[in-house]
Amino acid sequence: MLDLRFHDAGSALSHKQFDHVVAIDGPSGAGKSTMTSALANELGLLYIDTGAMYRALAYYFDKTNLAIEESPELLANLKNLNFIYGKDEHCLIELNGEDLTEKIRENQISILASKVSRLPSVREYLLDYQRSLVAKNICVVEGRDIGTVVFPNAFCKIFLTASPEVRAKRRLEQLQKGGQDNVDLDGILEEVIQRDKRDQEREISPLKKATDAIEVNTDQMTSDQAIKKLAELVSEAAKKANIEL
Numbered sequence: 001m002l003d004l005r006f007h008d009a010g011s012a013l014s015h016k017q018f019d020h021v022v023a024i025d026g027p028s029g030a031g032k033s034t035m036t037s038a039l040a041n042e043l044g045l046l047y048i049d050t051g052a053m054y055r056a057l058a059y060y061f062d063k064t065n066l067a068i069e070e071s072p073e074l075l076a077n078l079k080n081l082n083f084i085y086g087k088d089e090h091c092l093i094e095l096n097g098e099d100l101t102e103k104i105r106e107n108q109i110s111i112l113a114s115k116v117s118r119l120p121s122v123r124e125y126l127l128d129y130q131r132s133l134v135a136k137n138i139c140v141v142e143g144r145d146i147g148t149v150v151f152p153n154a155f156c157k158i159f160l161t162a163s164p165e166v167r168a169k170r171r172l173e174q175l176q177k178g179g180q181d182n183v184d185l186d187g188i189l190e191e192v193i194q195r196d197k198r199d200q201e202r203e204i205s206p207l208k209k210a211t212d213a214i215e216v217n218t219d220q221m222t223s224d225q226a227i228k229k230l231a232e233l234v235s236e237a238a239k240k241a242n243i244e245l
């Protein structure tokens with residue numbers, strides 16, 4: 001991950017017709033985080049994981065016992081948050097002085113994040129924050145609504161997907177590697193299906209492929225093959241948009 005503090009805030013980007021953003025959207029567990037961060041690294045671009053931001057807010061709801069609904073209390077809480085993405089090499093996300101880099105990866109936070117992300121004021125808060133981050137840098141931004149809502153003029157849009165079964169299997173392996181043994185494939189598959197449903201059916205900014213996005217299905221690809229494919233797509237799009245990477 002690149003450190004935001006070391007980016008040149010003064011380097012105005014010259015091409016106006018495109019947002020200088022590679023938008024990578026897709027369902028949970030399609031390998032977005034791993035592949036997007038590797039891609040950004042390879043191309044030397046800033047990586048922004050918007051899911052981590054929804055997860056951080058989910059953690060905050062949980063910790064403060066804030067009800068998952070619109071309320072004056074929620075607005076007051078959002079207004080007073082001290083939210084820092086990409087603080088340094090070790091800290092991906094800090095909220096009110098607490099480093100949440102590891103905590104947001106727990107399974108119950110995944111489920112909660114999908115519920116919290118339905119709230120309009122949460123989405124609005126993060127939309128503003130995400131746009132403020134990319135104002136001066138070429139970025140690779142991953143999420144659900146990046147190509148459709150957050151950066152509709154992104155020069156490159158990719159919809160990264162995989163079947164629910166493959167995604168559940170990858171998630172199980174990831175959790176087991178992280179030392180969580182009390183999980184089974186059927187349970188994870190059910191969670192994947194429910195999360196897709198919530199993400200696709202919510203009213204605001206649902207998960208959907210932008211009409212001008214290129215779909216990449218990673219079912220039959222290794223991580224390296226997928227990253228190579230993504231890098232090719234980004235280079236082609238940059239050439240077409242006359243953007244120097």
Ligand code: DC
Binds near residue numbers: 029114117144195
């Ligand atoms: O990509 P992820 O699994 O870390 O995302 C966590 C949750 O946040 C997921 O349920 C969908 C939601 N999300 C969203 O609604 N919009 C985004 N741009 C990114 C994530």
